[in-house]
Amino acid sequence: MAAYGLYTHIAANKTRSIVLLIGLFVLVYVLVYAGALIAEVVIDGGRTVSDYLRAAAADLIQAAPFATVGAALWIVIAYFFHQKLIDAVTGGHAVTRAEQPRLYNLLENLCISRGIPMPKLKIMDSAALNAFASGLNPKQYAITVTSGLVDRLDDAEIEAVLAHELTHIKNGDVQMMVIAVIIAGVVGFFGELMFRLFFQGGVRIGGGWSGGGSS
Template sequence: MAAYGLYTHIAANKTRSMLLLGGLFVLVYVMVYAGALIAEVLSYGGAPADYYLAAAARDLIKAFPFATGGTLLWIAIAYFFHQSIVDAVTGGEDVTRQQQPRLYNLLENLCISRGIPMPKLKIIESEALNAFATGLNQRQYAVTVTTGLLAALNDQEVEAVLGHELTHIRNGDVQMMVIAVIIAGAVGFFAELFFRSFTNFGYYGGYGRNSWSSSDSSSSSSDNRKSSGGGAVIVIIIAVALIALAWLLSQMVRLALSRSREYLADAGSVELTKNPDAMISALRKIENRGELPGATSAVMELCLDNPREGFSDLFATHPSVDARVQALVKFAGGHDPGPIALPSDTPDDQTQGTGDQAPPPLPKGPWNDATDPAGGALPAPTSGPWGSSTGSSAEPSSGPPSGPLSGPWGRH
């Protein structure tokens, strides 16, 4: 369903969510069928290819209830515990108004102004600048921000980020992103399980060894066995191709996450805060500073900005910051300040110097050589306990000084 506005975008998200969940079951059945093919080859290696295809189909029918139950169990685990899994990966912790009054009040004011139920608030102890929303229903919704973002952004910019995440919740983007993570995780888990299991012969050694297989093997002729020498190889190639295809499709479900969701969330933030410049400056500060240490690609796809880009930007889940800023300038009337340097960037810039800068001048004291490192005399003489010391060409002072001496042993 093409989304031409906010309401069609929300309806399209609901439709895609149902289609993706149905596609998850199809991919799991494909994986089970591929596994049955490999099991039949391992249990009986002298049959033609059509025998393995038919036998694997019968095995799939027998395994259908177990595959369906396993998939439903995976969805149930993800439904109830996905937030705990994300928190375990990122280190997010719940916070209260007493712990984060500034952040809590900003989020609460936005929710009150639009009648939006207050989601949970979480903090990640990280210097990265990022935020994301999670949850599949009203009781699970949560907004997570990093301490680095709170330190680098002012109140207006933090409010714009919170408005962006609230818009994701209101538009149904969060459910779509979480479901995509569930599909990629489930199929990836089964693909790895099959490859590990069937690499070690005998794990499913008796899976396809049935009474009909023994009767067929006893009645098969020697000519069929000779002609079916390549049947097992062909079936193995088909099975591996099916597993690889299912895994690839599970990874490509991120393409169902339309990039327009980020543009709409940026626009929703401006609609909530009435401040396009705050959203633009927040994006500029977060730009290329949002990488969460230890976070997987699935978690980064949930974030406000995902600095990871796919091949030729084809599989990137977020539009570039420049594109999002230009959209806000064009349609919301904001002003682009360009890339913004943060104080935390200064030490890195200094360490990247050429190294041929002049050393700092020596401290002035009663015995130092009062000559400039570049070769010239210092502009002002330094006074010490025995007179002026302006350089090697200076005349020593004769006679008592006319004023009080300055220095460690001067007259007080």
């Protein structure tokens, strides 16, 4: 999906975002199958490889509706609440023109000159020089900058940083980033689930228990 120019880059990002969302469901099915395969082996270690593969496939068919609903629910939650999660992790908070007139005016002027809807402006308390954009649609778009960046850069430098983040929004790079984070969250969730199930919680084998659980 090579891109040659701004509009093809935007179109390519939209295509990649759709592919990533479809890939999320495929990834969930693969992870469920892998988990079922591990469970079949742990529970009964005396069967052949083909038996394990067939049993895991049967488990996947049974679990597929629940996995599909779970993946869809994950996407819905991420769509509506990803910004709250980002703010909770980074400590970012929205600011108004009255609170940050210099920063707000710089961003507003950039948006007006480029015909871009004004995203929310947020600041996180950090001495680092950093900024990032987030959001999945015009109503959610936000640009977060660190307090260190605001304090140490002049207007021209801050304007360049804000213009860079606006470019990420306009090009659709932000949507891809959020979707990638959603996928990473699914992988992390399944990894944590498998670890707790097989190494901390214990797995029942032939009347006993195997794993890290204590009796």
